[in-house]
Every structure is written in C-alpha cells, then in structure tokens.
Amino acid sequence: MEPQTRRTVTQVVKMAPRMAPMAMEMMVMLALMIEFQKMQAEAPEVNVEAEVKDHEWSVDVSEEAVKARQAQLPGEFKQKLSIEDDEEGGGNTIYDELGDWIQAQAAEKGGIDNVDSISIYVKAKELGIEAKSRTILVFAQTLFDQxxxxxxxxxxSMLKQVIxxxxxxxxxxxxTERLIGQLGTEHPGLYDQVVKILQLYYHHDLVSEEVCMAWGSKASxxxxxxxxxxxxxxxxxxxxTWLQEADEEESSDEE
Structure with missing residues (x-):
C-alpha cells in the first residue's frame, strides 16, 4: 500500500470512535479505491491482442483427414454424414445396402411381390434414409419388374409415405425409366405399358401433373x-397429350 494511502487509512482508523460504523467503512473503501486507480495509471500498457498464426486456424480438408475426423464421431453422426455425402456420390453406399437387402429378401421369399411393404419401409428407416429422394430411385428399380x-x-401407400x-x-x-431400360431388351412390351404406368402413378398421387409435363418435355x-x-x-x-388437353379444358371451363 502506498504511504499516502496508508496515512489516509490510519487517519480514518483514528477517527473511528467519532464516526458511525457505516461512515467509517465508506471512508476505508474510498481510500483503497484511490490507491487502485493510481496503480492502474502507473501500470505499463500491455498489448492484449494475441498474435494469431495462419496455421492455428487452418483445417486439414484432405480426404484422409476428413475420414479420420468422421471416424471419431459417434455412430449416429457418422451415419448422417454418410447419407449427406451419398446424395451426390456413388459406389457402395447406404442406398446400395438398401437395394441389396430388398433383392436378398425377394430371393429368400420367392419374389419381390412376397416382400412386405412395411418391412421395406422399416429397413429404410433403420438406415436413416426413409425420407430421401434417392431412396425412391432404389424403390423404383427393386420393387417393380415386368x-x-x-x-x-x-x-x-408405402411410396406415398416417402414421396x-x-x-x-x-x-x-x-x-422407372432406368428400370424399363434394364428390362426392355428382354421384355420389349414394357414400352407399351408406359402410359398405363404413368396413369397409375398419377391416379395414386405419386406424381403431379406439373412434374409429369416437365419430365415429358425433354429427354435426359x-x-x-x-x-x-x-x-x-x-x-x-x-x-x-391427355394431361395437356385436360389442363386446357379445365382452364377454358374456369373462363
């Protein structure tokens, strides 16, 4: 404590018998505050801005590093990351796993028609992809044949839960295009069923008029x-053509 501050505190203590307890406490606190402010003013200025080096912020985004970080995640998060990657990826993915499972069930039960829709949906849910659009791509190629x-x-009913x-x-x-292309050589009559297939999709609210018209406007x-x-x-x-005419007829009726 500085001499001047010490003297101030000493004077306050000597005056204590003549001061109320609260007043005495306030005087002591005032003396200590004066000392603290003086210490702050005399303290050397410190640069508190820490130097941040580039390497401290950089993140290794190489394939090996990403896989290493992903391996350290809990299982639930690893699955979610894989699903997101698979949306644009290929190869042996979780979607292949679903397709392989459906085909194995069909072989075991004597045909795809003997595989229960609820079991298929539950399997997709177990894999965490029951709401993914790519799951529908798998279903179209594995649940249907000639x-x-x-x-x-x-x-x-099951497809409507996903679409x-x-x-x-x-x-x-x-x-469906891909399925017809795969089976069309052996079953050329599938092309004659395209209209019926689309009618059934439309009737069961699996595809909308707008999507059908956009799809049919250009090959891909x-x-x-x-x-x-x-x-x-x-x-x-x-x-x-039927969709187009029905739409035009509906528009004319509204007018």
Missing part, C-alpha cells in the same frame, strides 16, 4: 441412356 402395372397399386416433394417425384420417374441422360429416355417419352406421348 409386372409393374399390377405391382404399383400394392406399393402405392413428399418434386424431387421425389422426379426420382420415381427417373428410376441423368438416369439412363439418352436413346432409352427418348424412347420412353415417345411411348408416354398419349398420356402427356
């Missing part, structure tokens, strides 16, 4: 060869 027209009504956006609807149409190589895509859309022409 008997697709009789299979759609049986799967419609909740235009992206899902496009995946259903794209997966996103899901299958461009030649197959064109062939499927050509086969779909009567259905697309």
């Amino acid at each position: 008997n697709i027209c009789s299979q759609i009504p049986k799967r419609a 909740n956006s235009e992206r899902h609807e496009k995946a259903l149409l794209g997966g 190589k996103k899901y299958t060869d461009i030649s197959i895509s064109k062939k499927v859309r050509k086969a779909a022409a009567p259905f697309l």
